[in-house]
Amino acid sequence: MTSSSSTTATINAISRWLNYILAIPMIVLGILGATLTIFIFTRKSSFQRNPTIIYLLAGATMTAIHLPTVYIQSILVDGFGLGIFNTNDLACREHNYLLYVTTVIAISFPCWAAFDQYASTSRDASFRHRWSSIRVVRSAIIGTNLFWSIVYLPMLVYSGVENRTCILTNVTYRKFNDFLLTPLIYTIGPLTLITLFTRGILLNLNRTTVQSKRDHLTRQIRRMLIPQLIFLAMSGIPFGLQNIYFNLTSNVVKSSLHRAVEHLCIQIIRLFYHFNFVFTFYIYLYMSSEVRKLFRRMTTKFSTMDSSIQEGMVMETCKIEDSTYI
Structure with missing residues (x-):
């Protein structure tokens, strides 16, 4: 085996082990964190009434939805060589569509949350009441889901398998997606919105004396949101620009070592970007005393229930033993 072949094999092995050691635990932590976020945010009435x-x-x-339906498929392909969406056109279309739709919808809501914080701290009372309300939240959530579901419908038409790789088969649409849509949505859009809204929030807090500035829950929410927004803006830059590179170099003849290095870079970028999905709950838990309080209450309740169940099982066992002796 030549030195180049040995290096290629090592890099490919590293790519696979990234899935075994990091990606699989990240999925478990992410699904657990998302479930706990849903559970905790629906258990407190003040949370249920807060638009952010x-x-x-x-x-x-x-x-x-995203982690088990999309990320697991990618791990099966890259980590275990189970080419589900790389061998079947229908699976490829489903994967590409869900990949883009669920990712974009998931990163849209922190941007909406930043807008709500900007609106809720505005000095203009009519603007606050108009845009920071439950009615607007419901409309924004429904509209966001419908909008991105429609925008990415071409993925169902233009996706297909070529050379055992799931790609966009239509060259024009692929260029549109790689050079305009993806950089705009994953990099330029979130970065611009987060910068504008965060700056607006800080200016509003310095200029206004509205009650929300002194409200404990509002400060807790802001502490949870800002780290999430910062990481979303940072991770979106390499993730949004990678398609441009691959499109520009699609006609370049690449050695096996070159392709292995590119594949490893994709794995690292994808892992880095999925921190947005995986560690959000743990950011909330670290930054918010309200979330920690609810989490402790929840774990205490489950521990008490478990103890009660065990005690009940012991009592039933004792009854059975007593009846046996009788």
Whole structure:
């Protein structure tokens, strides 16, 4: 085996082990975190009435859909060589459609949450009441789901398998997606919105004396949201630009070592971007005393229930033993 072949094999092995060691535990943590977020955010009445929390709850719900339906498929292909969507056109179309739709919807809701924080801290009372309300939240959630579901419908038509790889078969649409749609949605859009809204929130807080500035729950929500927005903006840059690189180099003849390095980079970028989905709950848990309080209450309740069940089983066992002796 040549030095180049040995290096290629090593890099490919690293790519596979990234899935075994990191990706699989991340999926477990992510699904657990999304489930706990949904459970906790629906257990407190003040959370249920807060527009920002409802946006974050919608994001957690979409994360709970994205991780098992999309990310697991990618791990099966890259980590175990089970080419589900790389061998079947229908599976390829389903994978590409869900990949883009669930990802974009999930990252849209933190942006909506940032907008709600901007609206709720505005000095203009009519603007606050108009845009920071439950009615607007419901309309935004439904509209966001419908809008992105329609925008990405061409994925169901233009996706297909070529050379055992799931790709966009229509060249024009592929260029449109790679050079315009993906960078705009994953990089330019979130980065711009997050920067504008965060700056607006800080300006509003410095200029206004509205009650929400002094409200404990509002401060807790803001502490949860801002780290999430910062990481979303940072991770979106490489994730949104990778397709441009691959489109520009699609006609370049690449060695097996070159392809192995590219594949490893894709794995790292994807892992980095999925931190948005996986560690959101744990950011909430670390940054918010309200979430920690509810989490402790929940775990205590489950521990008590478990103890009660065990005690009941012991009592039933004792009754059976007593009746046996009789």
